[in-house]
Amino acid sequence: MVINVKKIAAEQVGKTKSLTLIQAINDGLKTALADDENTLLLGEDIGVNGGVFRATDGLQAQFGEKRVVDTPLSEAGFVGAAVGMALNGLRPVVEIQFLGFIYPAYEQIATHVTRTRSRTMGHYHLPMVIRAPYGAGVRSPEIHSDSVEALFTHLPGIKVVCPSNAYDAKGLLLAAIEDPDPVLFLEPMRLYRGERMDVPLEKYTVEIGKGEQIGTGEDVTVLAWGAMMPIVQTAVEEMKEQSITCDVIDLRTLYPLDKEIIARSVQKTGRVVIVHEAHATGGVGSEITSIINDTSFLYLKAPIERVTGFDVPVPLFSLENEYLPTPKRVKDAIQKVIDF
Amino acid sequence: MKEKYPLLEIIDKTGKLVPNAYEIEITEEEVKRFYYHMIRLRIYDRKGRALQRQGRIGTYVPFEGQEASQVGSALALQSDDWMFPTYRDHGATLTFGADLDRLLLHWNGRVEGCVPSKEKNIFPAAIPIATQLPHATGAAMAETYKGTKNVSIAYFGDGATSEGDFHEGLNIASVFKAPVVFFNQNNGFAISVPIEKQMNSETIAQKAEAYGIPGVRVDGQDVFAVHFAVTEAFERARRGEGPTLIEAVTWRFGAHTTADDPSKYRDQEKSEQMRDDLDPLLRLERFMKNNEMWEEEWITRIKQEIEHELDEAIARMEAYEKPNPADMFDYVFEEPTWTIAEQKEMLRRSVK
Numbered sequence: 013m014v015i016n017v018k019k020i021a022a023e024q025v026g027k028t029k030s031l032t033l034i035q036a037i038n039d040g041l042k043t044a045l046a047d048d049e050n051t052l053l054l055g056e057d058i059g060v061n062g063g064v065f066r067a068t069d070g071l072q073a074q075f076g077e078k079r080v081v082d083t084p085l086s087e088a089g090f091v092g093a094a095v096g097m098a099l100n101g102l103r104p105v106v107e108i109q110f111l112g113f114i115y116p117a118y119e120q121i122a123t124h125v126t127r128t129r130s131r132t133m134g135h136y137h138l139p140m141v142i143r144a145p146y147g148a149g150v151r152s153p154e155i156h157s158d159s160v161e162a163l164f165t166h167l168p169g170i171k172v173v174c175p176s177n178a179y180d181a182k183g184l185l186l187a188a189i190e191d192p193d194p195v196l197f198l199e200p201m202r203l204y205r206g207e208r209m210d211v212p213l214e215k216y217t218v219e220i221g222k223g224e225q226i227g228t229g230e231d232v233t234v235l236a237w238g239a240m241m242p243i244v245q246t247a248v249e250e251m252k253e254q255s256i257t258c259d260v261i262d263l264r265t266l267y268p269l270d271k272e273i274i275a276r277s278v279q280k281t282g283r284v285v286i287v288h289e290a291h292a293t294g295g296v297g298s299e300i301t302s303i304i305n306d307t308s309f310l311y312l313k314a315p316i317e318r319v320t321g322f323d324v325p326v327p328l329f330s331l332e333n334e335y336l337p338t339p340k341r342v343k344d345a346i347q348k349v350i351d352f
Numbered sequence: 353m354k355e356k357y358p359l360l361e362i363i364d365k366t367g368k369l370v371p372n373a374y375e376i377e378i379t380e381e382e383v384k385r386f387y388y389h390m391i392r393l394r395i396y397d398r399k400g401r402a403l404q405r406q407g408r409i410g411t412y413v414p415f416e417g418q419e420a421s422q423v424g425s426a427l428a429l430q431s432d433d434w435m436f437p438t439y440r441d442h443g444a445t446l447t448f449g450a451d452l453d454r455l456l457l458h459w460n461g462r463v464e465g466c467v468p469s470k471e472k473n474i475f476p477a478a479i480p481i482a483t484q485l486p487h488a489t490g491a492a493m494a495e496t497y498k499g500t501k502n503v504s505i506a507y508f509g510d511g512a513t514s515e516g517d518f519h520e521g522l523n524i525a526s527v528f529k530a531p532v533v534f535f536n537q538n539n540g541f542a543i544s545v546p547i548e549k550q551m552n553s554e555t556i557a558q559k560a561e562a563y564g565i566p567g568v569r570v571d572g573q574d575v576f577a578v579h580f581a582v583t584e585a586f587e588r589a590r591r592g593e594g595p596t597l598i599e600a601v602t603w604r605f606g607a608h609t610t611a612d613d614p615s616k617y618r619d620q621e622k623s624e625q626m627r628d629d630l631d632p633l634l635r636l637e638r639f640m641k642n643n644e645m646w647e648e649e650w651i652t653r654i655k656q657e658i659e660h661e662l663d664e665a666i667a668r669m670e671a672y673e674k675p676n677p678a679d680m681f682d683y684v685f686e687e688p689t690w691t692i693a694e695q696k697e698m699l700r701r702s703v704k
Contacts, residue, residue, distance in 0.1 A: 052497070078497065084527055096504075097491025099475070100434070102497060104490075116516065123480045124487070130683040131466045131476055137686065168692075170685050179357025190687045221689070268689035312518050 017319065029212045034176035034204040037143075040185035041105065043215050045075045048103060049303060051189060052081045053088050053106030055143075064109055065145060065204055093160035095124050098138040099190050105189060111198065112158035125194045126169030141188045145201035146174075147239045147289055148321075148336055151329040152201075156278060159290040159328055164196050165267040165299065169299050171220055172266040174198040176241035178209040180264055183218030198266075201241035223270035223279065229257025232346050233277040235300055236287040237263040239335060244287050247342035266296050274300060275307035282313035283349040292320040292344035314352035317345040353554040357569040357703070359601060362576040363628050367638025377577035378576060382646050386575045387636055389427065390419040391651075392658045393443040394633055396452075399662050400459060404610040408670065409459040414590050414606040417573075418633030421477045421600040424578030425505065433474040434491045434504035436484040440537075440604075441507040445474050452661070456669040462490040463618045463679060465671075485521025485534065492525065492532035492589070503531040511542025513556055522597065529545045531589035533582060534597045537572060543608045544617035556599040565595050572602030573632040603630045640659055677703065 032041060044051045054067060059082035062069030072080035094104035107113045114121075120143070126194040129137040148157035164172050164347060173188060173195060175181040183200070188195035226241075227248055236244045248258045259277040263270060278284055283302060286297040289314055297318045304316060319337045327335050361370050395414050403411040412678050422443035429448055436446040439636065441565075442455055451473040456677035458465020458477075478484035488506035495502040512518050513536065525532050536556050540547050553559065560567025568585065570577040578600050587598035605623055607614045614620055628634065681688055681696035689697065693694065 039395075084520075084523055086520045087410060088517055089489075089524045092483060092517060092521065093493060093524055096434075096436075096487040096492070097494040098490075099487075100473075100491045100494035103627025119480060119517075120483060120486070123483060129685070130680075131463060132683075133463060133467050133679065134683045134686075135467050136475070171685075218374030262485075268691055271690060284588050 017344030023269040025073060025102060025116045025204070028210040028212050032177045032205050032208055032209045033175070033178045033181050033200070034065055034067055035048045036182040036209070036211050037185060037199065038069055038071070039211065040182040041068060041071060043182070044105065044186060044189045045071065045079055046217060050101060051105065052078070052097070053105050053107065055081075056083060056085055056109050058082060058107050059253055063107060065201065067107065067143070067199075074294045087113060087117040088120055088269050091120045091125065093102065094140050095120065095128065095138060095155065099128060103139050103189060105141045105143060108142060108144040110158070112148070112155040113140070114144055118163070121164070121170065122167055126167045126328055130169060137192055138194050139192050141185075141195050141197055142186075143197045143199060145199045145204070147200055148329075148332040149202040149239065151332070154166040154178065154328055157329070157332060159288070159321065161196075161198060161266050162290060162295050165296055170194045170196055171195045171268070173220055173264060174200065174238040175218075175264060176200060176203065176238050176262050177207070178211050178352040180218050180262075182211050183216050184220065184264065186215055187217035187220050189217065192219060192321055195220065198213050198238060200215060203242070204238050206242070213321050218264070221263065221265050221268050221270060222240055223261050223263040223273040225259060225273065226262050227258060229259050229281070231256050231258060232283040232285060232349055233259045233274075233275065233281045233345070234285045234287065234342070235263060236263050237244060237266065240287045240289055243337060247339040247346065250317075250339065251343055251346050256346060258346065269296075269300065269303060271303055271307060275305055277309040278304050282311050284312070284316045284328040285342065285349060286316065286321060286344055289320045289321045291323050291334055295320055314349040315350050319345045353509075357555045357557040357567060357599075360568065360570040360577045361574050363574050363635060365635060366633055367640075367642045369474060372590045373543065383636070383640060383643075383696060384397050384570070384650070386408040386423060386427070386579070387640065388654055389423040389447045390575065390633055391655060393419045394445065395422065395658050396446065396662055397443065398473050401606070401610060403459070403666065409456070410461045412459055412610045413442070413608075414610070415440050415443050415604060417603040417605040417630065417632070418539060419443060420575035420636070421572040421578050421602045425507075425574040425582045425600070426536050428579055428582040429505065430502070431471070432473070432500070432502045433586075434475070434488065434502065436488040436491070436504060437477050438484065438507050438509065439477045439479055440479075440509065441477065445477075446670065448472055448474060450474055452665045457616055457672060459526055459670055462672070482508055482515035482517035482521070482673075484508070485512075485517050487703065488532050488534075489521050489525040489530050489595075492530040493528055495531060496528075501590045503533065505533045505535050507535050507537065509542060510546065510547050510556060511550055512536075512541065513559060514550055516595065520566070522559075522563045522595065523594040523681050526565045529592065529594035529699045531592070532595045533585045534595060535582065536597065536599045537602050539602045541608070541618065543605070543612060546618075548581055557597060559671060560597040563595075563597075565597060565693055567599070569601065572600030573630055573635055575632060575636060610645045616664045631663060631668045641658045652687055
């Protein structure tokens with residue numbers, strides 16, 4: 013596996029901490045709570061338990077029960093309550109325990125979270141964040157492994173972001189909390205306790221809507237995000253043995269997508285592989301394909317390849333490795349666009 | 353359960369004070385204020401139906417029969433409180449201070465109609481059933497968070513009690529003692545489904561027991577009963593004692609909406625025959641006549657004023673500037689995303 017190293021500005025040296033992705037989220041939440049007294053956290057088991065993944069570990073002890081609120085088991089209820097809080101001047105950050113548990117709240121998200129600004133012509137707006145761990149690969153029980161970002165990128169009125177590393181996790185989280193509009197913050201749970209990174213102690217933001225080029229090559233553009241990044245990087249490293257080099261782009265934001273970074277790379281390489289663990293049909297990969305069609309059609313040297321989860325419910329964990337994209341499948345796709 | 357949750361009534365069907373119902377003093381000024389708002393809603397509601405029939409507005413949601421419930425509750429709010437209505441509660445919003453012009457624009461399919469007036473916290477009417485209950489809970493929790501004494505009220509119908517959001521809203525509010533009043537108007541029908549098919553419980557008020565909060569059942573045709581029950585619940589909430597569930601037993605004489613034909617599911621003639629007992633305006637009129645508060649001259653004058661107010665507002669609604677397609681794009685996010693900006697430009701070019 014390739015370690016993703018962020019360049020920390022020189023003035024930050026000595027002012028950073030080595031954190032895992034989940035620790036960076038905890039640090040981001042702590043920073044936000046300290047920064048604005050109107051920010052509060054809501055969710056199941058986030059108080060004394062610190063969240064089932066410990067994202068909120070220690071925060072209730074530090075900020076109190078008023079700011080870090082254990083809610084009843086009630087996704088529609090506390091997402092709905094967060095709507096009422098957000099339109100009344102607070103900045104709620106809601107934790108959904110697993111993305112696969114968000115479905116009861118979907119009505120609130122589709123009918124109110126995403127629409128309140130437009131249906132009141134800006135009189136009310138909802139500065140709220142919904143955090144949710146997503147994805148397979150950690151041998152979770154049924155429903156715990158869903159990756160349904162496309163259910164949300166399709167809804168007008170909510171931004172969708174997904175960091176793949178500790179630095180981006182804190183920076184994107186703080187950007188999401190600062191954003192005047194609702195943001196769905198997807199957390200790749202299989203990367204929670206992976207590589208550590210140097211993360212600035214202070215408040216900083218990573219701009220929503222901007223991807224990042226994390227590898228440079230000449231032959232193929234590989235587009236991915238979140239939990240797929242290490243898989244993509246492994247595949248890309250191995251392709252170097254055959255003298256095939258790739259631009260690797262971590263999209264980081266799934267709505268609105270970074271059109272420029274996609275077009276710039278595709279117009280250079282002319283060959284594209286999109287990797288996501290969500291189901292193929294109607295996945296964000298389809299939207300990326302459409303952007304490439306709109307911006308870079310005449311630059312293409314081969315049909316766009318997608319490496320995705322299959323159009324089946326995410327299987328129980330004994331088959332999750334077969335469901336998930338692997339470095340092998342990514343390498344095959346890269347080879348296919350080269351051979352075309 | 354009906355014994356346990358008796359119907360609170362202050363003025364009976366004949367317009368007489370129910371003995372010992374409530375220790376209150378009802379001033380003539382207050383009575384006239386209630387009557388003014390109720391007759392204003394009656395005239396507005398009938399005009400709304402007429403405008404729809406004439407094709408001058410879109411689908412309209414009538415509330416005739418529910419004026420006492422809506423006026424009695426809305427007049428219990430204080431200026432900084434929060435109101436979370438449904439699509440049938442425009443009588444309550446109008447009474448609380450919603451802008452009449454905007455309301456009419458709403459029925460004419462204009463988004464301007466959902467924009468609250470600057471002075472009052474009125475969330476635009478919830479269309480998905482019961483979704484506003486958690487909002488009212490959250491807004492109330494935010495008031496507690498900020499340390500104010502402001503409260504919120506959620507309006508909902510009998511059918512809404514079958515939805516999950518009813519339970520989730522009440523449960524969360526009860527756990528956190530949120531200063532919110534859940535104001536149910538039980539008009540007996542959720543579109544076509546009668547209450548016996550909606551729930552197996554005898555009353556809606558009794559559902560409060562499951563949350564360990566007070567449940568109150570009032571005669572929704574008695575504006576005083578509604579007003580005092582809601583006022584009392586607000587006082588509890590402002591004291592930090594948490595939410596109350598109020599069931600106002602009421603009746604809608606008309607259709608669910610102007611797109612609905614109630615004769616398909618109930619006997620409308622029978623409904624009209626009940627008017628003598630159930631029309632909240634008749635009841636208040638009788639009370640006023642019994643207590644020498646009925647002044648024909650005043651009644652005629654306020655009716656004329658209301659007619660005039662409405663006619664002027666309707667004229668403004670019909671003369672309102674054309675909708676601007678840009679409005680569709682400009683309020684989705686604070687800053688339009690590039691997809692929205694491109695699509696806005698695409699539409700602009702295509703309609704040029």
